[in-house]
Structure formats: structure tokens, C-alpha cells
Amino acid sequence: MDSEQKNCRILVLISGSGSNLQAIIDSCDDHLHGEVVGVISNKPDAYGLIRAHNHEIDTSCVIARKGEERNEYDARLKVAIDRYQPDLIVLAGFMRILTPELVNAYLGKMVNIHPSLLPKYPGLDTHQRAIDAGDNEHGASVHFVIPELDAGPIALQAKVPVYREDTAEDLAQRVHQQEHAIYPMVVKWICQKRLIMKNGQCYLDGESLGEQGHAPD
Numbered sequence: 001m002d003s004e005q006k007n008c009r010i011l012v013l014i015s016g017s018g019s020n021l022q023a024i025i026d027s028c029d030d031h032l033h034g035e036v037v038g039v040i041s042n043k044p045d046a047y048g049l050i051r052a053h054n055h056e057i058d059t060s061c062v063i064a065r066k067g068e069e070r071n072e073y074d075a076r077l078k079v080a081i082d083r084y085q086p087d088l089i090v091l092a093g094f095m096r097i098l099t100p101e102l103v104n105a106y107l108g109k110m111v112n113i114h115p116s117l118l119p120k121y122p123g124l125d126t127h128q129r130a131i132d133a134g135d136n137e138h139g140a141s142v143h144f145v146i147p148e149l150d151a152g153p154i155a156l157q158a159k160v161p162v163y164r165e166d167t168a169e170d171l172a173q174r175v176h177q178q179e180h181a182i183y184p185m186v187v188k189w190i191c192q193k194r195l196i197m198k199n200g201q202c203y204l205d206g207e208s209l210g211e212q213g214h215a216p217d
């Protein structure tokens, strides 16, 4: 990166353990493409907050209030997000569905990792659903976030086998390993301005990616 290019300001939103946050923090160690400038959690006990503190990364909590409407929560969340002035917002196990107003405010600047081979199994409990369906493969998808849940253009996917004796936990662990490889890769591509979302599609180095995103080498 030449001197006048500024580092990409990465803001990570979490709700839990933060193993994907950790993978992204570790991938920014060389300070070449981006820097995690903040972590926001909707859960005060999220272990990912500890991970951020261990790296002296600023953290905020935006906790839902009893009876609060979704748009009221998202208005508070937007204030917290904008305080960091992020170039990229990374949802890493952030377990709230975001309103169209908030998503549209960051269209093309917000990505998510989903634990399935989208468009299969949007939503929750993806590992158990794959096991119950008798699938022999499963995986993870990194996609840009649009208002429709888990329906944004896919940048990259990773596949894992499903074994007959697998529990949902076994499968989750196998998927996690792949997540920790593909998410930092996509974050780096976006920070390097190699990957963009345009007209509802992903483009990597100017080439439109197909429905399933970039095909790994």
C-alpha cells in the first residue's frame, strides 16, 4: 500500500464468541490493508468483547431494550456505527436482523458470513437442517448484506463434507475452520478495492462473480 492510501477502517459486529473476529484481527496484523477500529456487540457477555480488549480495540455494546421496536434499536445502532466512521462493516455472528433503513445506509459496505452454502438454509440452525436433510456437503458463504435476509450477492463460499455420525456441533466446528479462512480473504479483497458490489452483483478485479461467488482455486 503506498503512503497516501489510508488503511481501511473495519468495524466488526458480534453477538458471541468472536472466533471470526479473531481471524480478521489476526489477518490485519501486517497493517497492510485494514485495521479493526472497533467492535460492537448486542450482547454484553459476548466473549468477542474480551478478544477485542486483548488487542486494545475499542468496543461498544448496543443492547436491545424491552419492548423496543426494531427500527428504534437500529437507530441507536447506527449512531454507534457512525462513531467509528467505518469503511467496512463486518457482521461476524451478529444475530439480529437489520432493518432496510439501516442496511440501505451501508449498502456495499456491509458483509456477513453465513454458515451454509447459500441460497440453501438462510436463517438459523443451518447445521442441524443440513444434517436432517441428509446433505453430504455443507459450508459457509460470505455475502454483501441487503435488506432481504441472507440473500445478498455472494463473494466466496467454502464447502465441507457432512458425515453420517455428525452432530450439529461437529459440523459447526468443521465449518468454522473454513470461515476463518474465507472471511479474512474477502475482507482483504474489499479493503484493497479488488472486490465491490455493483448493481446487486459482486465484482472481483472487474470480473462479475457468479451466483456462488468466486470459485476457490
Ligand SMILES: Nc1nc2c(c(=O)[nH]1)N[C@@H](CN(C=O)c1ccc(C(=O)N[C@@H](CCC(=O)O)C(=O)O)cc1)CN2
Residues within 6 Å of the ligand: 091, 094, 095, 096, 097, 098, 099, 100, 103, 112, 113, 114, 115, 123, 124, 145, 146, 147, 148, 149, 150, 151, 152
Ligand atoms: N437485513 C439483513 N439483516 C441481517 C442479515 C442480512 O442478510 N440482511 N444477515 C444476518 C446474519 N444472519 C445470518 O447469517 C442472521 C442473524 C439473525 C437471524 C435471526 O433470526 N435473528 C432473530 C433473533 C435471533 C436470536 O436472537 O438468536 C431476530 O433478529 O429476530 C437470522 C439470520 C444479520 N442481519
Ligand SMILES: NCC(=O)N[C@@H]1O[C@H](COP(=O)([O-])[O-])[C@@H](O)[C@H]1O
Residues within 6 Å of the ligand: 014, 015, 016, 017, 018, 019, 020, 021, 048, 092, 093, 094, 095, 113, 114, 115, 123, 124, 140, 176, 179
Ligand atoms: N446467521 C448468522 C450466523 O449464524 N452466523 C454464524 O455465527 C457464528 C459466529 O461464530 P463466532 O462468534 O465464533 O465468529 C459463525 O459460524 C457464523 O457463520
